[in-house]
Amino acid sequence: MLAASAWVLLPVADVLVRTVRFDILTTFLKRATGFRAAVDCDAVYRARIERIVQFAARGHLWEMTCLRRAIASFLLLRMAGYGCNLRIGVRKDDAGFQAHAWIGNGKDGGASGNFREMLIID
Numbered sequence: 001m002l003a004a005s006a007w008v009l010l011p012v013a014d015v016l017v018r019t020v021r022f023d024i025l026t027t028f029l030k031r032a033t034g035f036r037a038a039v040d041c042d043a044v045y046r047a048r049i050e051r052i053v054q055f056a057a058r059g060h061l062w063e064m065t066c067l068r069r070a071i072a073s074f075l076l077l078r079m080a081g082y083g084c085n086l087r088i089g090v091r092k093d094d095a096g097f098q099a100h101a102w103i104g105n106g107k108d109g110g111a112s113g114n115f116r117e118m119l120i121i122d
Helices: 002-019 022-031 043-058 066-079
Strands: 085-093 096-104 116-121
Touching: 002 022, 002 043, 002 066, 022 066, 022 116, 043 066, 043 096, 066 085, 066 096
Parallel strands: none
Antiparallel strands: 085 096, 085 116
């Protein structure tokens, strides 16, 4: 069931990213679940959801970037009542400027890979 939900949420996330201004998208994500999470999300469950979304993204019709996967994971976790946040960060290295999106919670930032956090959506 979670894999099917992830498979459906990924193109929704893609359409949102492609068609909605970023400030409106962040407001939507903050309000989308309509409630505050009842339970903090532990790292094990968060990793499980991220693996399910990654699996759904691999079998999708087109490539799903980290932002689309993070939005789908964020929505799945929040709809299940788990506290989490969507984080967006940047870094500059020899390869140039890079951006990344990932899921974290209030206790830790999740795996950021040396990215400097620029935005956290709770």
